[in-house]
Amino acid sequence: MPTDQPRRGRGRPRQPILSGQAITDAALKIAADRGHHQLTVASLARELGVSASALYNHVRSKDELMLWVQDRLNEEIDASVFDRLPWHEALIAWARSYRNCFARNTAMIPIMAVLPIADAPRTLDMYERVIRGLTDAGIDPQDALEIIVAVEAYAFGAAYDATAP
């Protein structure tokens, strides 16, 4: 059970037992320790020390959980560089941050690389910031999207390579 969980006494808890941070922490831990195939609502509930029904009060489905994890990871990737660096320097810095984030979370790459981004607000914010950085520099939006996809593919592969034995 995560140590940052508040202890629950009698009666209604004064604050939520589970936070989004605690839930995504536990999800990433399960994926890292046992592989993403073992990441289920049941295994997550066990990791958090709660019942599956209690967990469903916070997260509606595994699909929603994956969106939370996607947002959690993409929020760690620094896209703010596009606000202060020339586009080519920002792209390098973003790619490094992307690769480093997924080098710490390689177990999630098979899921995150193919997960739709709809309804993941932090993820959408990241992509909007990156494509705006490129298009504001005069790059055609379609070219910018291809650049993003190509850099992501490179970063995912490099993340695996960084953690290979």
Place this chain on the structure above:
Amino acid sequence: MNIFEPGDPERAPTFAAAAAARAKEPSEAADRAFERGLSAMVRGFRADVDSVDASGATRRAEPGPAC
């Protein structure tokens, strides 16, 4: 399914417009991005190698900062 379909276009309008105009066949769009990235990398490698050949110096990329 288009994994870049943003759902709420107001949240990411520039990205949403680009995603909507992307090739309808996902594998075709992925192939184009791959070929473009590969071509750009090889051009960069070639320029890098040519600059080393011209100067006679050994050049190694420095690792970037950890995030």
